[in-house]
Amino acid sequence: MSPFEMVYGRTPPVVIPYELGSSMVQEVDVALRTRDEILQELEVNLELARQQQKSQGKHRRDEEFKEGDMVYLRLRPYRQQSVYHRVYQKLASRYFRPYKVLRRIGKVAYELQLPENCRVHPIFHVSLLRRRVGSAEVVPMSLPPLTEQEESNVEPKWAQRAILIRGVPQREVLIKRKYLLEDDSTWEIADEIKKRFPDFKLEDKLSLLEGENDEPDLLGLTEPPVVRRRSCTTKPNWKLQQQRG
Secondary structure: OOHHHHHHOOOOOOOOOOOOOOOOOHHHHHHHHHHHHHHHHHHHHHHHHHHHHHHHHOOOOOOOOOOOOEEEEEOOOOOOOOOOOOOOHHHOOOEEEEEEEEEEEOOOEEEEOOOOOOOOOOEEEHHHEEEOOOOOOOOOOOOOOOOOOOHHHEEEEEEEEEEEEOOEEEEEEEEEEOOOOHHHOEEEEHHHHHHHOOOOOHHHHHHHHHHHOOOOOOOOOOOOOOEEEOOOOOOOOHHHHHHHO
């Protein structure tokens, strides 16, 4: 089936090739030549696309699982920056810990045994699964729930620090998301947290960090925050350097 048939539902009309010199009108001659050149280019591109699809189809992974197998799950529920902000998205985990295969649905779908508090549909395509090699021992790890509001899943840990961003001092707090591991905690600017979650009582949390509470420091930070300079990529001011030189 050609793309024309896919879009319009009928076979394309027959285009008669233009014979050079058959038209005495220059505008018509140029238009028909341009049409034939476009049609030839389209035929070449369609053939190239067919070859690429055929080549990629040879690398397709035919993977099958049976009931009771342990598989890793690829799921990115926090891909949107408005839901879950990551400074280094490339370093985020691609696969979640292994889950048990309950049953096979059709040829390419499987149902997994997910945690009870997970609000993700338990049926996944085979392309999102990777077989686990090794013992069947499972390290407990919950999938992050898909919630409409994130402020209920955000809680600052007992740590804060001061940094310099382009010469301006900023205060950062170590933010931990519920249902996620400790390693997924990230340093966030306090002012940005207030803007993103205006209903979140961040000031109350930060006041406890300053000594109003006897809660121990989970990270062992007993000294005041150290001012650190964040590296940023800025273009050098060559005119200013020439004047100084």
